[in-house]
Amino acid sequence: MLKLFKLLGNKRLFVILIALVMFIALMGFTLGPRATLSWPEKFLRDTVGFVQNIIYKPAGYVAGLFKDIGNMREIYEENQRLKIALAQYTREKAKYNFIEEHNKQLEEDLKFTRAQKERFNYTYHIAQVISVNADPVNKTLVIDLGERDGVKVGQSVISIKGMVGVISHVSNFTSTVKLITAMDAKDPNSNGIAATSMNNHKTFGIVESYDEATQTLLMTQIKQDDPIKRGDTIVSLGDTDKYPRGLIIGEVVNVQESKFGKTKTATIKPAAEFQDWKQLFVVFTPEAPK
Structure with missing residues (x-):
């Protein structure tokens, strides 16, 4: 009986040793550098x-x-x-x-008349900006539309956001645009823009100058009882051919009394961004009958 237990004990030890060896071998096999996985x-x-x-x-x-x-x-x-x-x-x-x-x-x-009915049927021609003159005295830019495209001196030029200026010179293939930021009330050749408010059409004034320091337009000749207020959107009134009706000029940021208290002036932030231009639009108005 004692021999039997010894034999079984030796077999059990033998099996454990065999299992241990196989386990170590398996670990070594799996831990080694291989391109594929083993089946286990x-x-x-x-x-x-x-x-x-x-x-x-x-x-x-x-x-x-x-x-x-x-x-x-x-x-x-x-x-x-x-x-x-x-x-x-x-x-x-x-x-x-x-x-x-x-x-x-x-x-x-x-x-x-037919001309009266079609007076405000504007069309817009896309123009590419060729160059910009950053001279403070002569703020202009050049576009790639000219006389052959029907462009004429005095036509308004706008961006997607608002008014940019007017055509001042025209050649066959290009045109020069004088920016509204060049407006100066002291300049006899600088024409003011008759303007009103989209928020209240009783408003009336003249946008006639630009302040380089504050980068704002000045709207003058506003009556004392005018309902204009901060936040109003100012648009062209369209009483001249140069500035057709309804072109967005900017937003009122301040309204103040004039020096003598009989009129008011409004400070207007231009709607157009006067930098990084690529495309603009020339406004074509219906031709007046001759």
Whole structure:
């Protein structure tokens, strides 16, 4: 019996030794530099990947579901805002159409001529800026539209944001634009711009000079009881051919009493940005009958 226990004990020790040797050999095999994985490693990784796929895929679906619910709420709120904007646009469009039809009827009743009816049908021609003259005394730029394109002296030039200046010289292929930042009330050749407010058409004044220090325009000859106020958008009134009606000039930043208290002056921040120009627009107005 004692011999049997010794034999079994030796076998058990032998098996443990064999297992230990195989474990060490396996570790050495797996830790060495290899281009491919061993089959135990492949089996283990595939098993872990399968389990992870079972666990994480439903979790991913749940997380995605909550995210989609949040996105749906944002989409719903944005849809509501768009509906409100559409309703406002529809109402304003109807109001505009009503006013336009009423205006046409009045024109017919008053027997407006064709020229009068088409007076404010402007067209815009895109122009590339070729060069800019930064001289404070002569603030101009050159565009690639000229006489062959129908450009004439006195036409207004605008950017997407607002008025830039007027055509001062024209050649066959290019034109020179005198900037409104060159306006000077003391210069007899500098014509002021008759202007009003988009917020209140009772406003009237003359934009006639530019202050280099504050980079603002000065609007003068405003009556004492004029409703002009800070934040108003100033546009051209269109009483001359040089500055057609409705061109945006800028925004009122300050209104103050004149020296003698009989009129007011307004400081206007130009709407156009007078730097880094690439494209501008020349405003074409209908030709007056000869």
